[in-house]
Amino acid sequence: MTHLKTKHRLATDKAMLWMVCLFAALTAVPLLAILGEVLLRGYDQLSWSFFTEPTPTAYRAMKAIEAGDPIPGGIANGIIGTMIMLGMAAIVAVPTGILCGAFLAENPKRRFSQTVSYLTDLLQGTPSVIIGIVTYVWIVVPMRGYSAIAGSVALFIMMLPLVIRSTEETLKILPTSLKEAGLALGSNRARVMLKVQLPAAFGGIFTGVLLAISRVIGETAPLMFTALGCSFIRFAIDKPISAVPLLIWEFFNDPNLQELIWGASLFLLLFVLILNLTAKYLAKKWNQ
């Protein structure tokens, strides 16, 4: 009887191990499936002209489909739009985020810091579509039109909490002796922060910024109501502009352009995955 019971317990133990392994392995399936599908359907669309030419009009695409040709054009307007908006957002969000993170790390006990810290969590958890409609109310309505500026404000709001968090956390795990040594040498706090703490924390902050960029680069919802989209290459920041995820959304909704979905998705997916892997690699390297 006891022998049977032991056998049963051991069998349950084994079964549990196998179940855990099986289900854990199953989680890798979606990643492979998504990567595989986007790769297989998108790789033959990637060509030089895909990156240098703007989106074709639906009419041109329809003609090409009727003639049996591949759809002309590419996603250059989206790539340039994404770069412009992401660049503008990062130029403001990175310094502001680092300074705000430094404030939180310097005054951890203050009431105000706790409020700011709480608000950072709040903003980080806010759905991106809400950031989109708020930016619409803030920027698009007063400016009487969609613009690259509005798009970059939305991306700025999304990036800010991520940069703040990574800066704060990296600064907090630095040994206090580092800061004390700097202060003991007679430097003031600003000098110690600029010359000792921030350089020492550079790795963590840089990875944080990379992750923040990879997080917002694929955001579609906040750009739909702010940047709107534009079918030709444009550099003006006060006019509607396109972005890669916006183009994917446009292609998804336009039957004539549907073939372009996969090339654009492949580009976006590879970009995001490479950014993620780089950030992970750098984090590991700098932690050693």
Next chain:
Amino acid sequence: MNDKLYKAILFIAAMVMPIVCGGVVYALVTDAHSAFEHFGFLRFLTSSEWSYTEGAEQYGALPFITGTLMTTALALVFCIPFSLPVALFVGEYFKGTKVASVLGTVTDLLAGIPSIIYGLWGFYTLRPLIMALGISSQGSGILTASVVLAIMIVPYAASLSAEFIKMVPNDLKEGAYSLGATRAEVIRKVVYPVAGSGIFSSYVLAIGRALGETMTVTMLIGNTNNIPESITSTGNSMASIIANQFGEASDLRFSSLIAIGLVLFLITAIINMIGKMMIKRARIS
């Protein structure tokens, strides 16, 4: 640069946060005001009509609140059987090994995939599959959206749960082993009771993610403005109705959409706050 100036600069940078958050709330409240005033706060939340025929406009948020709650709840149900094994795999069975770090990387990458690509995958791969299985004739609906949502939140729930499972003290586990417990029994009787509140809080945060997910749901839920009758019927979530109609809306419909945005903002804020508080408490104990 003297200390005073330095402190002032840091303080000004930190002020950005209250200003931005205050601005978000202010913009939502002022623009949602006219919808609440026109329909009444409670009636807006409990009315299920959404019609924009001019003159007889009726807007109620109930179908979308139901849609959001259904997709989120269902996504959570699908998420648990996968995220829990991943957390155990990474945090207990293969803690610190190469396999665990590979699986960790895989889940990190899953978390990084843009939601529009999840939507595409759901639309072009999962939807035909669901139609082929005869689960629903049009393919899109609450169920399709929830399955993809579940895949999207598995990484969040798993990595946070794993963190708490890793923190279970070794001497507790060793005590159980020395009494002759098997690993499965140790997990059930020691790891879960100790790490349970942390694991629970990681699911609360995963719910917070799922509530506001926009593009995936918009592409898969079917976009009809009715209260979904079953899990295979179509509907709309709070985020997807905004994504669908905000661009063309004006006046009362615009205000109603912002009001839905405000409600969504409040729900996610509360859920996230509860999750964060629980995590803080679980970390201390």
